[in-house]
Amino acid sequence: MGSKVSKQLERRKAISTEKKTLCDLNGSCRQDFPGSDYRPSDRKNWMAGLNPEKLHINQIVWPGTHDSATNKIGFPFVTRPFAQCQSLSIYQQLVRGTRALDIRIQEDRKVCHGILLTYSVDVVINDVKKFLSETQSEIIILEIRTEFGHQDPPDFDKYLEEQLGEFLIHQDDHVFGKTIAELLPKRVICIWKPSKSPQPKAGGPLWSAGYLKDNWIDTDLPSTKFDSNLKHLSEQASVSSRKFFYRVENTVTPQADNPVLCVKPVTRRIHGYARLFIAQCVSKGCADRLQIFSTDFIDEDFVDACVGFTHGRVEGKA
Template sequence: MGAQVSKQVERRKAISTEKKALVDLKQSSGIDFPGSDYHPTDRKNWMLGLDPGKLHINKIVWPGTHDSATNKIGIPCISRPFAQCQSLSIYKQLVRGARVVDIRVQEDRRVCHGILLTYSVDVVINDVKKFLSETQSEIIILEIRTEFGHEDPPEFDKYLEDQLGEYLIHQDDSVFGKTIADLLPKRVICVWKPRKSPQPKPGSPLWSAGYLKDNWIDTDLPSTKFESNMKHLSQQQPVTSRKFFYRVENTVTPQADNPVLCVKPVTNRIHGFARLFINQCCSKGCADRLQILSTDFIDEDFVDACVGFTYARVEGKA
């Protein structure tokens, strides 16, 4: 028992030290970057506001959400706090400005996070289609994967094509160099990541797993995650040279050996440092690699930071 208590004391010290490291870095470096003072007048239509004819797919800093469809997962006040990474529906996230959503499914097409379940993926698709019907120039990256430890839903690729066919941007490397205006009226880049089923093939309506990459590490230590994100991002090619999307997740994850297991208090350790991350990308010379930035519990300031840096790229200021 004494050893376990001692371990937890050390863990709390490590978390406190790492949070202070980020606070100190923020105080010394600030959070300014090209476009940091830009705020879209309409987050629901922020791509339209940046001019679809000037906005290239590979120049966008895409605001994304992590474990996007967990707003109603599990049992309220019992299991939900251990798996809920977003409080808003997919539709409301898109209205707020998110343009990349991360959906995990199991064999019966229900959305899940580990062993906890929520609504059918039909709810997600309907939310996406509702948003698309209310906008004209907003493009979405819809990532759907079979959750670890689960089986692929049967014929799920056909289901996605049937549901989203008219909106789907087909898998094609040339997309990365195109503007939004070039792709319209198609609106959805759907990346389907099955565990055992065949991957989508080149030219198909769906995109294969290799087109959306990241270097996720499982930690609840904020500075450790921040530094890992920076390290892996700096090792990527510039966005203008890549033929895939690369994601950085501004999140940390509860650990089984730590008494704090609810998502929100843990991820809040890094949540407020998204602007600092963009600032550091600029100061360390890897801002030209930044592409997808995702978060838990997305808010307006996170969206504005991503859109602001995108605006700076469009205007040739970044």
């Protein structure tokens, strides 16, 4: 018992130290970067505002959400605080400016996070289609994967093609060098990551798992996550030569050996440092690798930071 208490005290001290490390870095470093002062006049149509004829797919810093469809996961005030990573619906996230979604499902086509379930994936698809019907030039990266420990839903690839067929941008390496205008009226890059079912085929309407990569660091230590994100990003090729999407997640996650297990107070340890991260990417010479940048509980400033840096790239400043 005593060793367990001692270990928890050490963990709390480590968290406190790392929170101070990030806070001190934030106070001592500039947070400006090319486009940092840019604010989209309409977040719902921010890609349209950057000129679809000029904006290339590989120039975009995609504001993304982690565990996107968890706004109604589990039971309120009981299990929800342990698994909820977003408070907004998929439609509300897209209106706010989110353009990369992370959806986890299980065998019954219900969205899940670990063992906890929420609504059917139909809700996600309908929200996506509603948003697409109200906009003209916004491209979405829709990642759907079978959650770890679950089985693939039967014929799910056919379901996605039936539901989104008219919007699907087919798997093609040339997409990365194209402008948004060159891809329209197609609007969705749908990456399907099954557990055991065959991967989508080259040239088909769905994209295979290798087209969206990341280096997930499972920790609740904010400075450790921040520094690891920078390290792994620096090891990637530039977006101008890369033929896959690479994601960095501005999140930290609850750990079983720490008494704080609710998502929001844990992820808050890093949430406010998105602008600092982009500025550090510029300072350390790896800003040309930044692509999908995701977060828990996405807000307007996070979107504005991603859109602003995208604007800096379009203007040739980044």
